[in-house]
Amino acid sequence: MSQSDSPKVRRRVFYSPSPRSYAVIQLDPVEMVRPFNDAQALLEAQAMQPKSYLIYLRLERALPWPDQPWYRFEIEPIATTLRPEDETRCITSDMCIPIFPNTNHPNGRESLRPSLEGLFPYDNCYHWFQAKTVDVRIRARPEMFDETNAVSISVR
Numbered sequence: 001m002s003q004s005d006s007p008k009v010r011r012r013v014f015y016s017p018s019p020r021s022y023a024v025i026q027l028d029p030v031e032m033v034r035p036f037n038d039a040q041a042l043l044e045a046q047a048m049q050p051k052s053y054l055i056y057l058r059l060e061r062a063l064p065w066p067d068q069p070w071y072r073f074e075i076e077p078i079a080t081t082l083r084p085e086d087e088t089r090c091i092t093s094d095m096c097i098p099i100f101p102n103t104n105h106p107n108g109r110e111s112l113r114p115s116l117e118g119l120f121p122y123d124n125c126y127h128w129f130q131a132k133t134v135d136v137r138i139r140a141r142p143e144m145f146d147e148t149n150a151v152s153i154s155v156r
Helices: 029-036 039-047
Strands: 022-024 051-059 070-077 095-099 126-128 134-139
Touching: 029 039
Parallel strands: none
Antiparallel strands: 022 051, 051 070, 070 134, 095 126
């Protein structure tokens, strides 16, 4: 297939990430403690080795406007295991939904099929029932957020 015959991919670039999308985040401990002007906290933050986390952007907490330094979101961590049982809260291991291409579920529950099916990069992920959500601020980027290949959940 020649370059002129290949289908055109429409780029989707936004100034703010889109809710209902999956993302990978990494905390920046140095920038998190810098405003406190605490030398000890800064030293300890510099010694940390942040990890990357797969999350789901559930809800944007404020109207997104261009030129904001931060965008606030409620996020949900994505699990790589079945839900641990918690008898005190009446939670069982089947209280989760596999994310396709993962099809493993104790009761055979159908997998959630995100948009752009086949592009979700992991085969062992779950949405947990009553997962703890966290509010985060996502720093704006001069190059904005390219969501051309972003995987999200349809509102339908």
